Amino acid sequence: MLKDSTATACFSTDDVAKAKEFYAGTLGVPILMEQEGALALQFANGTTAFIYLKEDHVPAAHTVLILTGADVEAEVADLKSRGVVFADLPYTDDDGIAREDNMPKTAWFQDPAGNWVAVGENFA
Structure with missing residues (x-):
């Protein structure tokens, strides 16, 4: 049943190439799948994110993806060293x-598309 399912975040972008450069290049997230107009990112434990091209993309006004870990301070410092600007x-x-x-x-x-991403401690 669904309680045994994995989950996939899904959100749009106005430029798949820029999304790939940012998520794979800057953040270091592996690409699971790439096709014209879309890509999927691979995270730990079978979790994924699907990003698709939307011609009339409007950035999400809410958090679309939360990347969790044990040491937020270390993650923020590392991402800042890679050029990520925190709000x-x-x-x-x-x-x-x-x-x-x-x-x-x-x-x-x-x-790059204006969507909100968070780095947070484990929420469990």
Whole structure:
């Protein structure tokens, strides 16, 4: 049943080549599949993200992808060294990390299409 399924994030872009360059090149995420107008990214434990070309793409106003790990500070520092710019939001500190008592540490950035991506501690 669905409780045993893997999940795939799915969101649009206005330029698949730029998405590939950013996700595979800058972030270092392996490409699982590439076809005209789309690509799929491979993450740990069978999780994936499918990115597709949409001619009238409008950037998502919400987080479309959360990349989880154990050490948000280290991930943010590493991504900054690769040129990723983290959002300066009302609830983030000077490092770009939200450190609220009732939620895991999380930091946000936008991909080349303007979609919101987060790096956060494990949410489990």
